[in-house]
Amino acid sequence: MIALSSLVLLISVIAAESKTFRNRHGPPPIKVPIGRTSSPVWANITQRVDHFNPVDKRTWTMRYVYNGECFKSGGPIFLTLGGEWTISTVDLMAGTFYDIACENGGYMFNTEHRYYGESQPTRTCQPMNVTTPGRAFFFNTIADAFAGLVQYAVPGEIESVCFQIENATGSNVEKIAPYVRTQYVDSSCMVLYNDFIDQHSSPNITLDMNRQWYYQICTEFGWLQTSTSTNQPFGNTFPLELYYQLCKDLFGVEYDEEVLSVGVERTNAFNGADTPEISRLISVHGSVDPWHPVGLLKDLHSTALGFVVQGSSHCADLNSASDIDSEQIKQTKLTIRTTIAKWLDEIKDGTSSGTTLRISIVIILTTTLLHLMYNF
Numbered sequence: 015m016i017a018l019s020s021l022v023l024l025i026s027v028i029a030a031e032s033k034t035f036r037n038r039h040g041p042p043p044i045k046v047p048i049g050r051t052s053s054p055v056w057a058n059i060t061q062r063v064d065h066f067n068p069v070d071k072r073t074w075t076m077r078y079v080y081n082g083e084c085f086k087s088g089g090p091i092f093l094t095l096g097g098e099w100t101i102s103t104v105d106l107m108a109g110t111f112y113d114i115a116c117e118n119g120g121y122m123f124n125t126e127h128r129y130y131g132e133s134q135p136t137r138t139c140q141p142m143n144v145t146t147p148g149r150a151f152f153f154n155t156i157a158d159a160f161a162g163l164v165q166y167a168v169p170g171e172i173e174s175v176c177f178q179i180e181n182a183t184g185s186n187v188e189k190i191a192p193y194v195r196t197q198y199v200d201s202s203c204m205v206l207y208n209d210f211i212d213q214h215s216s217p218n219i220t221l222d223m224n225r226q227w228y229y230q231i232c233t234e235f236g237w238l239q240t241s242t243s244t245n246q247p248f249g250n251t252f253p254l255e256l257y258y259q260l261c262k263d264l265f266g267v268e269y270d271e272e273v274l275s276v277g278v279e280r281t282n283a284f285n286g287a288d289t290p291e292i293s294r295l296i297s298v299h300g301s302v303d304p305w306h307p308v309g310l311l312k313d314l315h316s317t318a319l320g321f322v323v324q325g326s327s328h329c330a331d332l333n334s335a336s337d338i339d340s341e342q343i344k345q346t347k348l349t350i351r352t353t354i355a356k357w358l359d360e361i362k363d364g365t366s367s368g369t370t371l372r373i374s375i376v377i378i379l380t381t382t383l384l385h386l387m388y389n390f
């Protein structure tokens with residue numbers, strides 16, 4: 015057995031909204047260096063279906079991957095949690111997480127979030143019901159091409175697309191169309207509202223994440239992208255009501271506005287909202303990332319740190335340090351590494367203030383969502 019003095023938890027979360035809206039979902043785009051030989055191992059762990067109900071003894075099998083290639087005896091565990099995607103071995107082969115784990119002689123684990131990928135506690139979802147706010151959905155799908163661009167933009171990419179659109183000929187609609195079309199190459203038509211509902215109506219589990227993701231946003235955290243702001247070019251074509259309708263059409267009329275708002279309140283109450291009682295937390299955000307406003311953007315106290323990296327996008331901190339990183343990303347990655355190494359030393363030496371803790375937890379949240387801690 016591995017003697018572990020600490021547990022390092024790295025939560026990398028991408029939020030998003032739909033595979034039709036494919037740009038906003040999927041695992042962090044980690045690049046594995048050519049020629050790297052690393053062999054993470056697949057495994058299963060038995061989990062309780064309900065951790066909060068002592069009389070419910072049902073269990074299920076959750077998938078995870080581990081990699082012990084950098085482990086040194088007595089070292090910590092580094093754990094990265096999957097989001098709304100099917101996990102792969104890549105997160106344990108490269109990137110900031112891999113680098114920090116290796117620098118600190120850690121054992122690496124990557125768990126698959128329940129209800130996503132092949133980690134399904136049950137083999138069915140509830141049935142549903144259908145109606146048609148097609149226009150709102152259509153405009154939301156067009157806006158998604160741009161939301162996805164911004165979410166993962168490398169410096170200069172947004173400007174380049176704007177230039178491409180402005181430099182095109184024809185009416186405004188004709189100028190925008192070619193770019194939008196490049197985002198939907200895999201089908202000749204965009205998915206419309208009714209098709210979307212039909213495609214996600216089946217209670218059967220598939221590797222597509224939409225139904226599970228919508229269930230979470232409809233009952234637990236909202237986090238909906240609407241056209242409510244006046245500071246955007248789509249008018250008020252996809253208001254909040256689109257999502258109220260979607261929730262009802264996907265899961266049943268009882269999944270209404272009230273369920274959503276009470277669900278969000280409960281999630282915040284349970285997790286501490288933007289002032290969670292937590293220590294040894296590093297929360298990292300990019301100023302260009304549209305998801306960042308819901309994150310922990312500033313330090314809560316001396317061991318709960320918040321970073322907003324100017325000019326960077328979603329998950330920009332997750333790739334290994336590189337010469338092409340901006341100065342701000344370089345600086346942030348360096349601060350993260352030295353802070354984690356320092357905390358691990360404090361835990362090892364017993365000099366930290368929380369020495370009575372048998373297990374000390376260091377958490378990094380990228381694009382925050384404490385919610386995913388339910389995964390355990």
Ligand SMILES: *[C@@H]1O[C@H](CO)[C@@H](O)[C@H](O)[C@H]1NC(C)=O
Binds near residue numbers: 056057058075
């Ligand atoms: C994990 O469990 C699944 C389902 O029970 C099984 O198909 C798979 O082979 C298991 N994987 C490992 C590595 O044991």
Ligand SMILES: *[C@@H]1O[C@H](CO)[C@@H](O)[C@H](O)[C@H]1NC(C)=O
Binds near residue numbers: 144
């Ligand atoms: C959909 O909801 C309506 C309104 O509550 C209900 O009458 C109808 O039976 C439902 N249809 C299905 C297929 O569940």
Ligand SMILES: *[C@@H]1O[C@H](CO)[C@@H](O)[C@H](O)[C@H]1NC(C)=O
Binds near residue numbers: 178181182
């Ligand atoms: C702008 O459009 C013109 C005409 O279609 C084309 O020849 C030119 O290459 C475009 N410029 C850039 C930088 O894409």
Ligand SMILES: *[C@@H]1O[C@H](CO)[C@@H](O)[C@H](O)[C@H]1NC(C)=O
Binds near residue numbers: 216218
């Ligand atoms: C769901 O699964 C059942 C059992 O395998 C199958 O009979 C049914 O056709 C599936 N439904 C859909 C919509 O895929």
